[in-house]
Amino acid sequence: MIDLRILREDPDLARASQSARGADPAVVDRLLSADVARRAAVSTADTLRAEQKAFGRTIGRASAADRPALLERGKQLSAEVKAAEVAETEANQVLAAAHLAIPNLIEGAPAGGEQDYIVVKHVGTPVEFDFPVRDHLALGEGLGAIDMERGAKVSGARFYFLRGVCAQLQWALLNLAVTTAIGHGMVPMVPPVLVKPEAMEGTGFLGEHADEVYRLAADDLYLVGTSEVPLAAYHSDEILDLSSGPLRYVGWSSCFRREAGSYGKDTRGIIRVHQFDKVEMFSYCRPDDAAAEHQRLLGFEEQMLAAVEVPYRVIDTAAGDLGTSAARKFDCEAWLPSQRAYRELTSTSNCTTFQARRLGVRYRDEDGKPRVAATLNGTLATTRWLVAILENHQQPDGSVRVPAALRPGLGGREVLEPVR
């Protein structure tokens, strides 16, 4: 939810943000009028309640003889209060709906849609192989380590088995990510991956992208698409102590996505799948620190990319491609030789106070007053990274060189050899 105070003072800011996202600026005016209407309704109900309260006290003190007449008036007041409260509730609902309809205000993101990103920088140089390039699935199958057919047999399309060295490679990668994060002072977490509607709603995943989310109707729970969700809800309705800096967590979890609307896209291999593992960073900080914290998270991501030795670029995502909660987002995209393209491996979002406002996450400022905190998240490693690692480190015979940082997790092996 955006800050209503800011909206009242500077509605143009919100209109401009909507336009930059390619979204409808009119929702801003709907929210403004809902806000005015709600305040009027609240005021009316408050006044009536005050009257009823005061009058009720006189009944308590009245003599038995006077009571019947007073009770009569009391009933009238009660009915008036009830009516006012119904109006108040309706006004609140209208406001809440209008409030939820507005995504976070962008902060520095370039205007436009998916293609309008800005490339911040390139790191590393794509290797030109002097032999026929294999894609990650061909390599993984050659290693006997990615099994899509049995994934489909057991669970359907976009499911897979990692076995042997790819299973190990994933563990090595995720372990390295967690170890790196702990080294930077983050608290490691294994979060629940089934969450209540409030957690999903609070993190902004039940808006436009609701059909991306698996829902267990029988239990009214959702499977998370990222551990950002439980990590954000972890401190919901709490007042945090941020006096000694941001609170940083790193979660390791499986992630589940329906991939609705992506039929035909990335159908080969494990680039786009319904279930994958991810190590995710999550920070709670003061709003003034959020932009700097965002850069820090990006830095940690780049450190991981350097460790796996793949060429990548960093993009500043355009407003229209931001999630509901994000004010700004940087993606790191690795070079995939098989596609001769950069594909997203990490994504770090600054959600400013948007998620925290919904989730009730606050901190105390210098004066001891509660304020809404800012939240940020960022990817440190995912199953998809295996794609970039396999492809960029492939050798003519279908073997794959193991980046030095991952060797400890593979029993020290320097090269993964094909089994056939």
Add this chain to the structure above:
RNA sequence: GGAAGCGUGCCAGAGCGGCCGAAUGGGACACACUGCUAAUGUGUUGUGCUCGCAAGGGCACCGAGGGUUCAAAUCCCUCCGCUUCCGCCA
């Protein structure tokens, strides 16, 4: 899955249907006293919404949501959570 009990402010812990936003104790903070610390004394010690330039008002909140009543922390219902016991599965 069945049964019982419980759910109040930072913590502990009271609370006849009106005088309870809430006793009391502890903690924390401020001031005073003391050579320092400790002890002692006094005071402060919630959040949200709303009106107001401000001072300061008003309303709401006692696990959540409904209901009864002129009036509910207090009565009733549902749900959630915790504890204990029984059963079942690992």
